[in-house]
Amino acid sequence: MENPRIFSQNIPKDIVHDVLKRLPVKSLQRFKSVCETWCSLISSSEFAKARYDRANEPNNNMTLWRCGCIEQREDINSGVFSAWLNIIDYNGFMLEAKSLDSFIVGRETPEILGSCNNLLLVYCCFYLYLWNPSSGTHDMFELDYDSTDYSCGVLMCGLGYDSSSDDYKAVLVSHTESPPGSPNNDYYTLESFSISTYSFRTNTLKEIDDNEFPYNFDSDTQGVTLNGAPHWVLRREEYNTEVNYNSIAMVLVYFDPAKEHFYELPLPCMLDKHYEFELGVLGGCLSLTCDDYDPSGSHFETWVMKKYGVEESWEKLFVIPYFEEHLRPLCFTKNGDVLMEANRKKIVIYNLLNNSKRTVIPNIESNYCGFGRCVYNVDSMVLPYDEQRLNLSPHNDELAMNTESEEFDGSLMSTRSQQSDGKRQKRENKCKNKMRSLSTFARFNIFRRGLLQFSTSFWKSNKRRKNNGRI
Amino acid sequence: MKFCAVKQYFDDENNNNITSGASTTMIPLPNVESHPLAILITYCKKHLKIKANNADNKKETEKEMEQYEQELLKKVMPQELTELILAANYLNFKEALDFFCRAVASAIQNKSIEFVRKFFGLESDFELGEEEKLREEFAWSFEGVDED
Numbered sequence: 092m093e094n095p096r097i098f099s100q101n102i103p104k105d106i107v108h109d110v111l112k113r114l115p116v117k118s119l120q121r122f123k124s125v126c127e128t129w130c131s132l133i134s135s136s137e138f139a140k141a142r143y144d145r146a147n148e149p150n151n152n153m154t155l156w157r158c159g160c161i162e163q164r165e166d167i168n169s170g171v172f173s174a175w176l177n178i179i180d181y182n183g184f185m186l187e188a189k190s191l192d193s194f195i196v197g198r199e200t201p202e203i204l205g206s207c208n209n210l211l212l213v214y215c216c217f218y219l220y221l222w223n224p225s226s227g228t229h230d231m232f233e234l235d236y237d238s239t240d241y242s243c244g245v246l247m248c249g250l251g252y253d254s255s256s257d258d259y260k261a262v263l264v265s266h267t268e269s270p271p272g273s274p275n276n277d278y279y280t281l282e283s284f285s286i287s288t289y290s291f292r293t294n295t296l297k298e299i300d301d302n303e304f305p306y307n308f309d310s311d312t313q314g315v316t317l318n319g320a321p322h323w324v325l326r327r328e329e330y331n332t333e334v335n336y337n338s339i340a341m342v343l344v345y346f347d348p349a350k351e352h353f354y355e356l357p358l359p360c361m362l363d364k365h366y367e368f369e370l371g372v373l374g375g376c377l378s379l380t381c382d383d384y385d386p387s388g389s390h391f392e393t394w395v396m397k398k399y400g401v402e403e404s405w406e407k408l409f410v411i412p413y414f415e416e417h418l419r420p421l422c423f424t425k426n427g428d429v430l431m432e433a434n435r436k437k438i439v440i441y442n443l444l445n446n447s448k449r450t451v452i453p454n455i456e457s458n459y460c461g462f463g464r465c466v467y468n469v470d471s472m473v474l475p476y477d478e479q480r481l482n483l484s485p486h487n488d489e490l491a492m493n494t495e496s497e498e499f500d501g502s503l504m505s506t507r508s509q510q511s512d513g514k515r516q517k518r519e520n521k522c523k524n525k526m527r528s529l530s531t532f533a534r535f536n537i538f539r540r541g542l543l544q545f546s547t548s549f550w551k552s553n554k555r556r557k558n559n560g561r562i
Numbered sequence: 563m564k565f566c567a568v569k570q571y572f573d574d575e576n577n578n579n580i581t582s583g584a585s586t587t588m589i590p591l592p593n594v595e596s597h598p599l600a601i602l603i604t605y606c607k608k609h610l611k612i613k614a615n616n617a618d619n620k621k622e623t624e625k626e627m628e629q630y631e632q633e634l635l636k637k638v639m640p641q642e643l644t645e646l647i648l649a650a651n652y653l654n655f656k657e658a659l660d661f662f663c664r665a666v667a668s669a670i671q672n673k674s675i676e677f678v679r680k681f682f683g684l685e686s687d688f689e690l691g692e693e694e695k696l697r698e699e700f701a702w703s704f705e706g707v708d709e710d
Contacts, residue, residue, distance in 0.1 A: 113663065121703040121707070124697055124700075392702075446699065
C-alpha cells in the first residue's frame with residue numbers, strides 16, 4: 092500500500108483493538124515497539140482475553156482439548172505406587188487427575204507412546220494399552236518376550252486411526268542392539284529391524300514386511316499423530332564410500348495406517364543443518380521445534396507446516412529465548428499462550444507477547460526408575476455413549492452427528508474392562524515373574540529411558556534385516 | 563442486523579410519529595460521507611442477495627461472500643479503508659466493520675513499525691532506550707518484514 096491515509100484522531104480505540112487482535116503473534120511482538128500505548132495494550136491480559144474471545148468462535152474446538160501428563164506417586168508409608176494422568180485444559184490450569192491403577196499392572200511408571208483423537212497409547216510392564224481417559228474404558232495387548240536373551244532393543248511407537256476400517260492401530264518399530272563391550276566398540280551396534288502393527292479392532296498383531304524403512308532412531312524418539320497418522324523425525328544414514336563415513340540426513344516420516352506404509356514429508360530447508368527436533372501439533376498443523384544460536388544468545392524456534400505436505404508452507408511461528416535445556420511445545424491455550432514441556436521435567440505456560448512464564452506442573456519426573464512420560468494433547472470430547480463401551484469414533488464434527496452408524500461394537504472391550512480381580516491378579520503375577528526372570532543386566536536396561544527389553548525372537552513370525560549402519 | 567443506527571432512527575421515528583411513511587423519511591447521517599456510504603449500501607445489498615440465493619447452504623454463502631469481498635478490496639483504495647471503517651462503525655454495521663478490520667489487519671500484518679505509525683498517525687512516545695530494548699527482545703519478529 093502506498094501513501095496510506097492517516098487515520099483521523101477520532102478513531103475509536105476499540106477499533107484499533109479490533110484490528111490488532113486479529114494479528115498473529117509475530118506482528119504483535121513487533122508492534123509493541125510502535126508506541127507506549129500499543130506496548131501496554133498488547134501485553135495486557137484484557138487484550139489476551141479479547142484475542143481468545145475472537146478465537147473461540149463456534150467452529151473452534153479449543154474447549155475440547157486437554158493435555159495429559161503421567162505422574163507416578165509413591166506412598167511414603169506403604170511404599171505403594173499409584174499412577175495418575177494429570178489433565179490440563181485449554182485454560183492452562185490443571186483440571187483433574189485420572190488414575191491408571193484400575194487397569195495398569197506392574198511397578199513401572201506408565202509411558203504415553205502416542206495419542207490419537209481421544210485415546211492414549213500407554214505402555215507399562217510388557218503391556219500396551221489403548222485408553223480413553225474420559226470414559227475410563229481401555230483395551231490391552233501383551234508384548235511377548237524371551238527372558239533368556241539379554242540383548243536390549245529400542246522401540247518406536249505410534250498410534251494411528253484407519254478411517255477405512257474404523258480401526259485404531261499401533262505401529263511398533265523396533266531394532267535390537269548388542270550391548271557395549273562387544274567386539275565393535277563402546278557403542279551399541281544396530282542388529283536388526285522389525286515392524287509390526289497391532290489392530291485394536293481385531294486384536295491382532297501383524298508383521299509388516301516393509302523393506303523400505305531406511306531410517307534409524309534413538310530411544311527417546313517421540314512421535315505425534317496428525318490426521319490419524321503417527322509422525323516422527325528420523326535419521327537417514329547413508330554410507331558414503333568415498334569418505335568412509337555415514338552422512339546423516341534428518342527426515343520427517345509418517346505411517347499411513349490404512350496403506351500400512353511409511354512416507355516422507357519435506358522438512359523446511361532452512362533447518363537442514365539441525366539434528367534435534369521436537370515434533371508437535373499446534374493449531375492443527377505439524378510443528379517442529381529446535382534450538383538455534385544467534386549473536387544475542389540461543390533460543391528455540393518453532394516452525395509449523397501451514398499446508399500439510401507443502402514444503403514452502405513451513406513458517407517460523409515463534410521464537411522463545413533460552414530458559415531451559417529442552418522445550419517441547421504441546422498446544423496453545425485459550426489466550427494464545429504456549430503450553431509446553433520444559434526439560435522433560437515440568438509443564439509450563441509461556442506468554443509469547445510478554446515473555447513471561449508460569450509453571451503448571453513442577454515436576455513430572457518419577458522418583459522411581461522409569462520416566463513419568465511426557466505430555467500429549469488429548470481430545471476428551473465425551474460422546475453420549477453408554478460408559479461401558481469404548482468410544483472409538485474419531486472426534487469430527489460431521490461424525491459427531493452420525494454417531495449411531497459409527498459406533499464400534501464394544502462388547503469385547505467391556506468384558507476386558509470389567510475383568511474380575513482374579514484376572515488382574517493373574518496379570519500382575521505374570522508381570523512380576525517376567526521381571527524376576529530378567530538377568531541383572533536386562534533389569535538395569537529396562538529402566539533406561541525408553542528402552543524395552545525384548546529378544547530377537549520378539550515377533551511371532553519375524554523376518555530379520557541386517558543393517559550395516561552404526562549408531 | 564445491518565445499519566443498526568438507521569433502524570434505531572426508524573424505531574424512534576415510529577414512536578414519535580405514527581403516520582410517517584418510511585419511504586419518504588430523510589435520515590441525517592452527518593458523520594458519513596457519500597462515497598463510503600454508497601459502498602456500504604452495495605455491500606449490504608450484495609450480502610442479503612447472496613444469503614437469499616443460498617438459503618440453506620451456509621458454506622456456499624460464506625464462499626460467495628469471500629469472493630465478493632476479495633473483488634471489493636481490489637477496487638477500494640487503501641485510503642478509503644479508514645473512511646469505510648469509520649462509516650461502518652457509525653452506522654453500527656457489524657459485518658462490514660468486521661470485514662474492513664480484517665482487511666486492515668491483513669494489510670498491516672507484515673509491515674514495518676514506521677509504516678504502521680504513519681498509517682495510524684502515531685508517534686513513538688517511548689522513554690530513552692525503551693524502544694531499543696523491545697526491538698532487541700523480539701528481534702526475530704523484525705525478520706522478513708515488507709520494505710516500505
